[in-house]
Amino acid sequence: MLRGLATAALRGWKATAERAAAGIPSKAPLLQTARSYARPVRKRKPEIPSQLDDIPPTMLLKNYAQVPVINKVDDVVKRLLSLEMASQREKLKIKKEQLADKVRRSPKDCGSIEVRIAYLTARIRALQEHLHRHPKDKANRRLMLMIVDRQKMLLKALRHSQYDVFENTCKQLDIEYTVPPPYRRTPTKRWLVKKAFCIKVFEEVKKRKALEKLKQRQGRAKAAKDRALPNEGTPV
Incomplete structure (x- = not known):
């Protein structure tokens, strides 16, 4: 930054010397240096029409209109x-x-x-x-x-x-309603691997739950059978 300012200042001094030699009135070199580093003015955006433009300014406020x-x-x-x-x-x-x-x-x-x-x-x-x-x-x-x-x-x-x-x-x-598109996701390699792993975990959990339910049914059937055996041996 300082090197650029020094270079610009030297150029300004040279331009001043050349103008003085040619008999042309010149401006201060520091002013020329500042102008060379001046930022361009940003253009303002055009004003959009406001929705409040159609309201007349002579209209009374809502609280005082009916007084x-x-x-x-x-x-x-x-x-x-x-x-x-x-x-x-x-x-x-x-x-x-x-x-x-x-x-x-x-x-x-x-x-x-x-x-x-x-x-x-x-x-x-x-x-x-x-x-x-x-x-x-x-x-x-x-x-x-x-x-x-x-x-x-x-x-x-x-x-x-x-x-x-x-x-x-x-x-x-004056509203334009557009129907949202259906959800679509681009399948990546990571997403496919994660989905396959989730499906595998889900199937494994499903098998374990099925085995637990089978054991519970077998246990209940065995308990019912054990309760029924003494009743069969008793005389009528």
């Missing part, structure tokens, strides 16, 4: 109670309810499979937007994968029980 006095308050108070000043968590709650209203069976339905899938879908999309901005956040990536597995499990259960509701849920929430 009858809200129409008489000042505009500044309305702005404080609206989504314009709300946090990301409050906006996500509104988005969850909007997605749940599309698949809700009744106005009071809060625990059906479709509603739970809608809630999980909103959380997954919020985590995807977060990971697009912060790709090294491993904790949230692990959390998103866990939520995706839970969503797949619910979709699979809904697909087996009510296929028409499953299709409507995927259409309303």
